[in-house]
Amino acid sequence: MKVLHSIAELRAFRQHAGRVVFVPTMGNLHEGHLSLIRLAKQHGDSVIVSIFVNRLQFGVGEDFERYPRTLAQDCAKLESVGTAAVFAPAEDALYPNPQQYCIEPPGIANELCGKFRPGHFRGVTTVVSKLFNIVQPDVAIFGKKDYQQYFVLRDMVLDLNMPIEIIGAETGRAEDGLALSSRNGYLSESDRAEAPRIYRHLSQLRDAVQQGARDFELRCQQVVADLAQHGWKVDYVEVRDAHTLGAPSATSTRLVALIAAKIGNTRLIDNIEIQL
Amino acid sequence: MKVLHSIAELRAFRQHAGRVVFVPTMGNLHEGHLSLIRLAKQHGDSVIVSIFVNRLQFGVGEDFERYPRTLAQDCAKLESVGTAAVFAPAEDALYPNPQQYCIEPPGIANELCGKFRPGHFRGVTTVVSKLFNIVQPDVAIFGKKDYQQYFVLRDMVLDLNMPIEIIGAETGRAEDGLALSSRNGYLSESDRAEAPRIYRHLSQLRDAVQQGARDFELRCQQVVADLAQHGWKVDYVEVRDAHTLGAPSATSTRLVALIAAKIGNTRLIDNIEIQL
The missing domain is CATH 3.30.1300.10 (Pantoate-beta-alanine ligase, C-terminal domain)
Incomplete structure (x- = not known):
């Protein structure tokens, strides 16, 4: 498994990766993520997982700073389930300057979670678009645990004609039903x-x-x-x-x-x- | 030269088009456009030209309705300079529903022409992103006559990590200096x-x-x-x-x-x- 930190490395890897299935994450991976990877493997030649805690989608007072960064453990887990490459860019690789162009989602992004997290979905659509443009996947997988996120990203792909198939993965749960998170x-x-x-x-x-x-x-x-x-x-x-x-x-x-x-x-x- | 109207036809053509240079236009082509095509041919295997009068970038009271639609003449001109394919979608091919997700440009889009054409550059960035996602070009060419447009699109591509090289083409002029338009x-x-x-x-x-x-x-x-x-x-x-x-x-x-x-x-x- 390759661990790639720069956009140039990722693009070079992608040239020879065949049909790519992409699973964007913020790391701190658990069994729920690993089930996404297993699903991903059924849909292409190479699974690429990104690990990036995206400042843009965190609001003031949210847990951006304390969000756990656990790259070494994450990579061990990803390797064990057959991930082809991990893309783990530094913040200034994705945001060398403050992000200027954003993917502005429609009104649904201001309801449900968006009502309580202003700007959250704009941060999500923007970083996922950037990652899509870097990875150029054939398929991308999102967990339905974040249902509104899955909905918004699927709609974005259709509405902006992105050449990517979006698959929603069922939510992994603990034995007592708690959604893995x-x-x-x-x-x-x-x-x-x-x-x-x-x-x-x-x-x-x-x-x-x-x-x-x-x-x-x-x-x-x-x-x-x-x-x-x-x-x-x-x-x-x-x-x-x-x-x-x-x-x-x-x-x-x-x-x-x-x-x-x-x-x-x-x-x-x-x-x-x-x-x- | 192929004249393609549907996204599916265009995507099928693109599979075998090699290194693609893309020239988006609104049609009603003149010598200035043809010089973009000639430049485009130097940068790849196939030149794809889109012809689409984009409602999103016209303001209320602007000339969307009377903007000349001259597809047959445009195709004859494009064929004469060696265009590989023309993509001329109907409005409901690009906008089957009202566009919901937009590429929101930064403040520079509200200065210069943007000050007098509110929303114009958001319409441009959004349709060009859609066309980029459909055509998936290696290179795209924009005339410097629309300097702010060229600037905004070049910045958008960098800022959103789109895997496309943007080339600005010098302005074609009549003998008395008037920019071709x-x-x-x-x-x-x-x-x-x-x-x-x-x-x-x-x-x-x-x-x-x-x-x-x-x-x-x-x-x-x-x-x-x-x-x-x-x-x-x-x-x-x-x-x-x-x-x-x-x-x-x-x-x-x-x-x-x-x-x-x-x-x-x-x-x-x-x-x-x-x-x-």
Whole structure:
């Protein structure tokens, strides 16, 4: 496995990499990421993984500085699952100057997580576009755990005619249902015990909707109340149309229930798709 | 020469086109465009020319509707200079839905022409990014007649790490100095006779600066006054640093003098580079 730090090295490697499947990450890799790599290997000749903690997508007061940088451990894990190359640029390789040209996403980027993280999705679309232009992958894989991110990037690729196939990977979970996330490492023991509550609520929402419930607003309010009662600070609990991320309509064929909430100082997000 | 209308046709053609040099245009081609094609042929195996009148870069009240569509004549000219393929998509091929994701340029896009054409450069960066993603050229050529456009696109490519070499082509001119432009076709006979005045002023500005003049502001004001006296409605007359398009500084090594002004109902722009 090659570990490449410069854009020039990456481009030279890419020349002979065949059909490339790309998995962008911020590092601090866990089993959820490794399942993305395993999926990636089924879709091309070479899997390229980027590791870059992207300052642009962190807001003021967020965890950019304390986000764990664990390159050596990450590379060992990536090698064990058959990654062809890791692209781990220094910050000034991607941002030699303050970024001037940005990919401005539409209004959906200001809803759900975007409402609580202004500019976050512009930071994501911009860095992913840059990485796409550097890696020039045939396929890119994003985890559905960050559902809105997956949605925005898939739409961006279509809307800007990028020649890349986007695949969404199912969320990896602990045995108790908690979605695997780098931020789980921030949880205290008692918060870790409490954390699976959001997946339990999502599962119950899915079951109720599949049994015919359509009182989304009331049910979401009840979830908010229950989470608050158990010490969570809730950003949102929503049911949306999975194809548009807008409000569900009578013609929706697939929905998605999404939760974002803080336990202690740690913000967790999760979601579940609901086939109708 | 292939004339391709769909993105799928273009992508199929591109597979076997070798090193591609791309020349995006809005059609209504004149000798200035043909000189870009001749330059393009020196830089790769296949020259692909797009013809697309891009609604996104026209403001309210601008000439989108009356902009001449002359595809048959354009194709005859392009074939005569050895173009490999013309990409002429219908509007709904590039914009099947209203464009949602845009390439947002930095503040320079709100100066010079951008000040008088709000949103113009966002329309340009967005459509050119889409065309780049479709054509995937190795090289792209832009005329320096639209100097700010050339500057913005060159900067965008660097800033977003697009794997494309940008070449600026010198401005083609009529014998009396008037820069070749599709919009010259709008000029009445008397306006056409008056039109070369802006190039005469640019040449005089260049000569004066090369002989040591540094009173840019005063000289530009004098040009504005002279143009106004001859019936022009002036948008701007400016001397800028050619590397930054910002104000000239003591360390500037190359300047550019730029004029945008209307004669009759026709807005003309021109510029001249000044090596110090």
